[in-house]
Amino acid sequence: MTTSLLAYLLIPLFTAILIPFAAKTRRKLADVLANVTLLAGLLNISFILFNPANIALSFSNITEDGFALLMIFIIYLVALCITFFSSYFIGDDSKVNRVPYYSLIMTSVSAMCGIVTTGDFFTLYIFVEVLAVTSFALIASDESGKGLEGAIKYFLLTFPASLFILFGIAFLMLTAGTFSFESIKIIIASGIPAGAVVFSLSLILLGFLIKSGVVPFHAWTPDAYEGAYAPVSAYLAGIVTKISGVYAVIKISMMLRLFEIKAYHTAEILMFLGMLSIAVGALAALRQKELKRMLAFSSISQIGYIILAAGMGTPLAILGAIFHLVNHATFKTVLFLNSASLEKGAGTSDMRKLGGMEHAMPWTSWTSIVALLATAGVPPLSGFWSKLIIIIALWDGGAKTYAVLALLFSVVTLAYFMVMQKKIFFGKPTETSRNAREVRPAMLAPVVVMCLLIAALGVFFPYIYSYLVETIAARIIL
């Protein structure tokens, strides 16, 4: 890990420790500090990524890992949207303590930056635990019974996963003697028989799969997303579950493809679990009545696409997985923040009671429609490109059945979302929607920015593709 990226980790931690002291008398100062820190970090990383000089040289002067830079960008962006939204959402709600809330978000941003910039399995484990601990407290911030129930289920079902990861690390120490990614790749490439190393990596993989919420380990996901405090479920679905689970799965699958034969079974199982998540998530989302729960199952389905592509293992598939991860972070942030706005403006998020919201809350409706179309994979938005890459990578790699099934479920998702948004946003106005009012413009700003990003990623896709190919795919080959 290069020392220059260490600053992205240290500064939010410093702010987290500073906030309780600075905001002792003036509560609103906590909001300002948190937002300013995240904005500064975001501008910094955007400067590295979007620098015209770098683009002209086709990113050959960036020596840091392109994957890590992209992840830091999306982490800071989502966290900034959440803190900005929260400063207006909390308002005068006396049940939520502002100061520990912002400190926890800052600590979790620091932990996530630690996760994506480290090159070592044990450091990864430590930061994943920090992220999990902050998530427990964030889910239960508003002290409702539902929040605590979601937090307890999250705790009880993901802590054994950490134990599996530890056992995997212990076996890795036995068979490989080291934890860093580079050394393990060198050990693999040197050609010794590597059955035991694959076993230890599979244990670690199992732990991270449980943490990311794939089927059949998805029991905690709908409850945690539904019961959490509203901006926090956007935070969880937008970035936390992905960084704490799916990121490590992608990193390990980048290593597994070097094994060629021995890891074939692991890759097969990974693809099967991904397909199962797509199927179960899509089918279960059809039966839900409550908006957040439906979005949670839709999250499970999209994470299935990422896991399926990661299991495939070819450079194009890993590219598709990473791009879909970034896209899905944007979609789900928009959708969950909008459901929080719906709660505030209309008072409920039950889909049976909402209808014809387009007149009452126009901005919320239109941004949700953009995000739903993007999730379903409609061109020219960004979701279309990432799903296309995944399906093409599956077809080229030989898993033709999986490609056809993935396409089929994408069509199912599209059909369902069309029906749903017609009913909620364009149908007959119900009692609840007559009384609803649009939320403040400041709360709509992060959602509009995310929608613009979704559209931009879709329209400027060739540039994105060249960035991904040059900084990630070309450097995967050892």
Place this chain on the structure above:
Amino acid sequence: MTYHTLLLILVAAAAVAAVMARNLLLSAIMLALVSVGASLVLFDFQAPWAAVFELSVCAGLITVLFVSAVSLIRHEESKVAENRARFYAMPLVMGIVAIAAWFYAVPYFESLENWARLGGRADTLGTVIWDIRRLDLLGQVSMLAAGVFVVNSMFPRRKKQK
């Protein structure tokens, strides 16, 4: 049987007793006994620093946390009707698992030993923590900060009584 094996049998027996104990306070004390046993095992492995850490932190701090949590929920304890039959069936289940593991798990671990890769460096603990794994220290610091914020968020200082 060596001293080592006896210690491990002690730890396993204390763990089974902690599961089967009838009231929660006895369970917490048996957990402290598990920690003490694990600490003795660590001493026997020639790992004194880890053993002292485990003894002071786990057998001390975690036991205090558990006992205080038990005393906070003591009122409701009698109302939860546990199915005691499953707990009394535990020695039988453990016996079955012990016999099955003897025949299946032990040869597996013996074959796993052949893949062992011996480390060549004989560093001291200080070198390892401070030089080689310095980033883990940052992780520990952020973990402790996160713990403080979590407790601060769960139990705030309120002006009026809830």
Place this chain on the structure above:
Amino acid sequence: MINSFSMDWYFITLIFFAGMYCMLVSRNLLRQFIGLEIMSKSCLLGVISVGAKTGNLALAQALIITMIVIEVVVVAAGLSLLVKNYRITNSVDVWSLNNLRG
């Protein structure tokens, strides 16, 4: 007699299974936490056993110290969630956590 490494891991498997059984069978939340703690102890013993086998005891001790710090903070967080839940819903029964069915 079988050598020390397999013997250690035999007991580690037993302790891990005892903790898992406790988690699956009990109805009281605090007892489930105790099961989680027992499973964590078996992890610590696993790491030191591997460290003794491969000879780098210093690395294993550094790992164990970090794992103990993490374990303490996680237990503190879990217990505070438990006590908060007790204060709000007045029960520590796992079967009563069913308000989010759907």
